[in-house]
Amino acid sequence: MIAGxxxxxxxxxxxxxxxxxxxxxxxxxxxxxxxxxxxxxxLARSHxxxxxxxxxxxxxxxxxxxxxxxxxxxxxxxxxMPRPRAILALGTDDxxxxxxxDATAAxxxxxxxxxxxxxxxxxxxxxxxxEVEDFTAPALEVRVQYTCPMHPEVVSDEPGDCPIxxxxxxxxxxxxxxxxxxxxxxxxxATSGHSDPVAHGSADAASDGPYTCPMHPEVVSDEPGKCPxxxxxxxxxxxxxxxxxxxxxxxxxxxxSDHSAHGEPSAHAESAAKPTYTCPMHPEVVSDEPGDCPxxxxxxxxxxxxxxxxxGSHGDHSAHGxxGSHGAHTAHSARAHETTASExxYTCPMHPEVxxxEPGKCPxxxxxxxxxxxxxxxxxxxxxxxxxxxxKSAQTDHTGHGAHGGHSPVAIEGxxxxxxxxxxxxxxxxxxxDGLQMDWIEAPFGPFxxxxxxxxxxxxxxxxDTVAGSAARSLVGQTVLKGGTTMAxxxxxxxxxxxxxxxxxxxxxxxxxxxxxxxxxxxTADERRARAAAVERERIASHLGWLAEFGSQTGFLWxxxxxxxxxxxxxxxxxxxIAALAAPLKRLxxxxxxxxxxxxRLRGIARIGKDIAASGPVDRAxxxxxxxxxxxxxxxALGFAPRQREGGDALARLxxxxxxxxxxxxLIAAAGTLATPRLADVGAVLGEGSASxxxxxxxxRLRVKLSDGKVTGAELETPSTLHLALVDPLTxxxxxxxxxxxxxxxxxxxxxxxx
Numbered sequence: 001m002i003a004g005x006x007x008x009x010x011x012x013x014x015x016x017x018x019x020x021x022x023x024x025x026x027x028x029x030x031x032x033x034x035x036x037x038x039x040x041x042x043l044a045r046s047h048x049x050x051x052x053x054x055x056x057x058x059x060x061x062x063x064x065x066x067x068x069x070x071x072x073x074x075x076x077x078x079x080x081m082p083r084p085r086a087i088l089a090l091g092t093d094d095x096x097x098x099x100x101x102d103a104t105a106a107x108x109x110x111x112x113x114x115x116x117x118x119x120x121x122x123x124x125x126x127x128x129x130x131e132v133e134d135f136t137a138p139a140l141e142v143r144v145q146y147t148c149p150m151h152p153e154v155v156s157d158e159p160g161d162c163p164i165x166x167x168x169x170x171x172x173x174x175x176x177x178x179x180x181x182x183x184x185x186x187x188x189x190a191t192s193g194h195s196d197p198v199a200h201g202s203a204d205a206a207s208d209g210p211y212t213c214p215m216h217p218e219v220v221s222d223e224p225g226k227c228p229x230x231x232x233x234x235x236x237x238x239x240x241x242x243x244x245x246x247x248x249x250x251x252x253x254x255x256x257s258d259h260s261a262h263g264e265p266s267a268h269a270e271s272a273a274k275p276t277y278t279c280p281m282h283p284e285v286v287s288d289e290p291g292d293c294p295x296x297x298x299x300x301x302x303x304x305x306x307x308x309x310x311x312g313s314h315g316d317h318s319a320h321g322x323x324g325s326h327g328a329h330t331a332h333s334a335r336a337h338e339t340t341a342s343e344x345x346y347t348c349p350m351h352p353e354v355x356x357x358e359p360g361k362c363p364x365x366x367x368x369x370x371x372x373x374x375x376x377x378x379x380x381x382x383x384x385x386x387x388x389x390x391x392k393s394a395q396t397d398h399t400g401h402g403a404h405g406g407h408s409p410v411a412i413e414g415x416x417x418x419x420x421x422x423x424x425x426x427x428x429x430x431x432x433x434d435g436l437q438m439d440w441i442e443a444p445f446g447p448f449x450x451x452x453x454x455x456x457x458x459x460x461x462x463x464x465d466t467v468a469g470s471a472a473r474s475l476v477g478q479t480v481l482k483g484g485t486t487m488a489x490x491x492x493x494x495x496x497x498x499x500x501x502x503x504x505x506x507x508x509x510x511x512x513x514x515x516x517x518x519x520x521x522x523x524t525a526d527e528r529r530a531r532a533a534a535v536e537r538e539r540i541a542s543h544l545g546w547l548a549e550f551g552s553q554t555g556f557l558w559x560x561x562x563x564x565x566x567x568x569x570x571x572x573x574x575x576x577x578i579a580a581l582a583a584p585l586k587r588l589x590x591x592x593x594x595x596x597x598x599x600x601r602l603r604g605i606a607r608i609g610k611d612i613a614a615s616g617p618v619d620r621a622x623x624x625x626x627x628x629x630x631x632x633x634x635x636x637a638l639g640f641a642p643r644q645r646e647g648g649d650a651l652a653r654l655x656x657x658x659x660x661x662x663x664x665x666x667l668i669a670a671a672g673t674l675a676t677p678r679l680a681d682v683g684a685v686l687g688e689g690s691a692s693x694x695x696x697x698x699x700x701r702l703r704v705k706l707s708d709g710k711v712t713g714a715e716l717e718t719p720s721t722l723h724l725a726l727v728d729p730l731t732x733x734x735x736x737x738x739x740x741x742x743x744x745x746x747x748x749x750x751x752x753x754x755x
Contacts, residue, residue, distance in 0.1 A: 001126030003099035004085035018127035022120040028057035032454030052450035054080045065092045069475035075137035084127040163440035166366040345372040451553025455750035472727040477755035492711040505538040506695040509677040514702040518689030519682035528634040530675035536664040541571035542696035543657040602651035606730040606742030615719040616698025621656040622648030628694035638670040650745035684709040720752035
């Protein structure tokens with residue numbers, strides 16, 4: 001409890017509070033409640049409140065050895081729990097990077113009971129301590145994320161392109177608390193507010209305000225932050241691409257830019273007529289020849305063609321500043337802008353030298369070309385300013401810009417000045433099913449998301465509340481089988497069963513059958529019937545576990561509670577106990593299949609056609625479909641015939657699993673015997689063998705090589721690996737809730753997937 005205690009001495013009132021906390025425990029379970037149930041743990045009867053989020057829990061229960069792929073996520077979950085918090089580890093002592101467990105016990109129902117008793121005593125005694133240790137999840141300390149230089153609100157854990165403008169995402173290190181770490185390039189620094197110490201003297205000087213937005217220079221703040229209009233990071237004035245107006249003088253004598261006290265033009269004014277090149281994002285970079293910006297790598301453009309960011313020599317003139325020629329120049333610029341705006345010319349917001357008569361993408365940066373005049377108002381057509389006696393030129397609108405007078409972009413087609421039109425930037429993106437176009441965001445789910453398989457990392461790209469794309473992968477999948485591993489044959493059977501916590505009996509039977517074929521031995525008829533009955537019992541328990549998780553996800557809590565309780569009763573039951581459970585199981589099935597709300601919620605969701613590869617209930621719920629049990633002599637003798645449903649949607653898969661529960665009860669009764677699949681001594685043999693078993697999720701196939709009686713090579717095909725490819729087509733253009741139901745209806749086991 002030292003790492004999870006609240007600071008403070010254990011006074012009388014705190015002792016009372018700690019005792020009350022010890023009695024009222026809320027638990028977050030790792031890897032998940034489904035895994036705990038598969039291990040025989042009845043958490044519902046343990047006087048615990050099981051929560052779907054660590055933020056509402058004060059106990060973290062770790063069930064079994066913590067898989068390496070889940071360690072970082074487990075540490076993050078623990079870091080989110082409020083103090084005082086405690087850890088109960090069942091069946092393992094190695095839970096790093098988590099702090100040491102406050103209580104440990106065996107991974108059994110009795111172990112859970114004794115471990116909770118020890119945990120309650122630890123909480124009552126140590127919920128408050130004068131000195132406590134901090135805990136920081138390593139995954140939160142430093143990580144690399146990818147963001148868009150133009151849209152810093154777009155953040156991804158993987159490289160790619162910005163969904164808004166198409167630019168390549170750039171890496172950045174993110175520290176705990178969300179602050180960006182060391183920026184990898186000058187262009188990244190420009191958008192994240194890190195000034196260049198070479199250009200500005202020192203890093204210390206760069207930390208002084210004020211700050212402004214590179215895209216909306218009218219936004220000014222004394223502190224760093226984000227632009228309220230476009231979300232870009234504010235940058236220090238002078239670093240934002242010339243919006244600081246560093247060339248505007250603003251002298252105490254009326255602000256005659258770059259003019260001496262005697263009115264003589266400066267060298268800058270004399271050189272204004274020479275062709276110079278500058279960077280659209282860093283106008284302080286000026287060159288006499290074309291080239292690339294040394295800060296961000298963008299192509300230099302002719303001064304005056306880059307959208308006016310440099311503001312050239314158009315000074316800010318006071319009322320007594322004369323210089324009527326500047327007013328004439330202003331009028332000319334405004335007329336030129338209007339002429340350009342009237343032509344159907346498209347240009348790049350980042351590279352205005354790129355123009356096209358048709359819409360498309362910039363060949364330099366990949367951004368969508370926008371109609372000239374709509375690219376953010378960076379033309380600044382109204383530079384220059386005030387006529388001979390300080391009167392505003394009729395062609396120039398200085399509204400809202402005060403003394404600067406140099407910002408007067410013309411608003412075209414209702415687009416706010418300095419605003420990059422999202423309509424233009426998203427016009428080439430596919431529309432959602434509701435016809436709307438919105439900024440896309442990445443929404444990660446898992447590996448501990450309620451209603452989804454534990455260990456599955458699901459990343460959905462959301463266009464509003466519609467899924468535009470998805471990616472799913474396993475964090476706990478098997479890697480040791482490909483290429484094989486040398487171990488005794490019986491040890492291999494145990495190993496494969498342990499790798500698959502959601503269906504160990506089926507994979508034990510699969511390993512036994514493959515090794516027996518390689519060794520040239522055959523089990524007896526009684527052994528085959530007992531194995532078949534064990535797999536059918538597991539099918540019942542697995543389908544009940546899926547119903548429990550599916551009920552939790554869809555809001556049918558009565559289904560979740562009842563199916564979970566029956567799963568615990570079935571998975572270790574013998575023949576007589578299975579027979580006694582037949583009646584309550586059939587009652588549950590009838591209630592599920594007749595529930596009108598269930599039909600309304602699931603009908604039409606995640607429909608799969610017959611042209612898509614699938615296995616198991618997912619395959620047989622669309623009419624027809626294969627079943628690896630077909631042709632098995634033992635099961636045929638027990639009266640097996642494949643069950644099928646029409647429709648191919650989430651409702652059909654639900655109904656089919658209910659049908660198979662009823663069928664498996666009959667097969668077990670016909671077998672009359674039931675035993676865990678075990679392998680006889682195969683001796684020192686050499687050979688190869690293969691086998692197929694219909695697991696609760698579909699057909700699994702295993703090929704093994706034996707050498708001197710040991711398994712030296714193995715290749716495994718699983719239904720969950722096949723079904724993982726269905727996630728993207730089933731979730732595309734679905735509302736978020738329906739997309740999660742679609743993934744849940746597949747009954748994926750991340751432990752079966754290759755990683």
